[in-house]
Amino acid sequence: NLKEMLRHFVEFRKEVVRRRTEFELGNALERVHILEGLKRALEHIDEVIEAVRRSKNREEARLALVSRFSLSDKQAASILEMRLQRLTSLERQKILEEHDATTKEIERLKGILEDEGRLLELIKAELLEVRKVYGDGRRTEIVEEMPEIRIEDMIKDEKVVIVLSRRGYIKRVPLSQVRHQGRGGKGKMGIILKEDDSLEHVCLTSTLSSLLFLTLDGRAFLTKVHLIPEAPLTAKGRHISAILNLKSDETISALVPLEDFPGSSHLFMVTKKGFVKRLSVDAVRKAKKKALKLVRMPEEDRVVSCLFTKGKDEIMIVTRRGLSIRFCEDKVREMGRGTYGVRGISLGEGDEVVCADVVSGKEDVFTVTERGYGKRAPLSEYRVQGRAGKGIRNILCKEKNGPVLFVRGVRRGDEVILATEKGRLIRFRIEEIPLQKRGGIGVKLMDLRGERITGMGIIGNGA
CATH class of the missing domain: 2.120.10.90 (DNA gyrase/topoisomerase IV, subunit A, C-terminal)
Known part of the structure; x- marks a missing residue:
């Protein structure tokens, strides 16, 4: 019946949104990890530059950053790929703002996964947006009895x-x-x-x-x-x-x-x-x-x-x-x-x-x-x-x-x-x-x- 069809649809949407949220959370955690490494490098920028200059090659520079500043391999690789223009005060501010925004997004995504009420609110909001963009008048007619179809x-x-x-x-x-x-x-x-x-x-x-x-x-x-x-x-x-x-x-x-x-x-x-x-x-x-x-x-x-x-x-x-x-x-x-x-x-x-x-x-x-x-x-x-x-x-x-x-x-x-x-x-x-x-x-x-x-x-x- 219609009620059961809707129940199955809601369960389907919960599964889709939950898996999508888990995927987005994984990406956000990975990104905030990189940003924390960049943030630490900016706090010790002179020492970072000196360590890189003393290294003979990229691998030696990566190892030096990992050991001296307690960074992961991904964080060290991201610092080595950072362009000099990102050392300006404006670019440094953007990194800090992105770190704060990503941290808040992680909290939001975790909240959705931990609270089914918030998950359902998100599903409802998305459906309302779909109705706003694509909704039109009813094309079918609800009748008391099913007419005979030849x-x-x-x-x-x-x-x-x-x-x-x-x-x-x-x-x-x-x-x-x-x-x-x-x-x-x-x-x-x-x-x-x-x-x-x-x-x-x-x-x-x-x-x-x-x-x-x-x-x-x-x-x-x-x-x-x-x-x-x-x-x-x-x-x-x-x-x-x-x-x-x-x-x-x-x-x-x-x-x-x-x-x-x-x-x-x-x-x-x-x-x-x-x-x-x-x-x-x-x-x-x-x-x-x-x-x-x-x-x-x-x-x-x-x-x-x-x-x-x-x-x-x-x-x-x-x-x-x-x-x-x-x-x-x-x-x-x-x-x-x-x-x-x-x-x-x-x-x-x-x-x-x-x-x-x-x-x-x-x-x-x-x-x-x-x-x-x-x-x-x-x-x-x-x-x-x-x-x-x-x-x-x-x-x-x-x-x-x-x-x-x-x-x-x-x-x-x-x-x-x-x-x-x-x-x-x-x-x-x-x-x-x-x-x-x-x-x-x-x-x-x-x-x-x-x-x-x-x-x-x-x-x-x-x-």
Whole structure:
């Protein structure tokens, strides 16, 4: 407690001041000893000078002074080092005054060591002087009860990139470490992977957000972003098993940043077979403590996208062969965790859903293909349709650009981060992608050098 802390501090100060006083007393005693020798020499100055003059060398002079005037070796040495100017009456008076002052100081120092009351008075006087010179107003507040302190209150809020590999190695990297490079380049190594591993997910979020991990079979895990280990840009990171209790055969299909949990919010899930499901975000609150099954579906289907929506958002779903559909989320009723969902888009033979995004409040639609091509088209070219339709052409997929991988709603000023399977990252402004018609082929985004695009993130304007 505070009283005991003060007691220990006083004991500490007593020890410090006592040792300092002993040191000063030793110096004063040594000095007064020298002064007594000088004083005795001044009283017999003529005899001292005569003894020195008769000596053949310094050692003989020292011995003569010691024997004749009963001096110590130190006193004799001090007399021999004394300059002639100190023989003047003024200098002689200074020696006498110093002797008297040093004698009084010795008495004062002995008094401090012999009387604890005087020792405490000295400590008090020194502390008052410290307060006078360095004291300022109180910077802390004394309260009756200790307020609750959350770990988040001590964490810096900063934008980060979450990187997850196919074999489950995860890390967070400050966004500032991923520098802008410009469209068309080869990018910069963002994670060093083993031969049998590849980069699968890139997610942009902040240290104070939560992150939802959704597996292919619909299980959900929720964790704080700041609990994901931070690592340098090229480091492998730590295995996800240190954070989540995954089954040995489970694979993460989506990462969903959640900044808050307002009551009107929803999770909107989209599967490879074109089914969609909307459930209240309240359903995932318990996922902080254990995994929750959010969707039940056939073994041949899997979740490809999971979106955080606000009740009236518009959703865009895209297929591997370049089709897309845009509809309002409220066309899908809210469901419980034990259901499969309803048809979101009708797929042609051999086609499958690859991605979905919220496009409400966005200006353009940005599509990325497997071979490193991308297309930006005005959102206005994508009419709002009913749920479960076949959709309309989004991008023309050819051998040159390959099948569709990702879609994102974007605004002017946004930036894009792309990741390759071997861990290279590239960052560029969305304006570097020219606007095209809805059915265009797109332009080259990155020099892949035989790799595939496996991850994408959008940095919102102002992030």
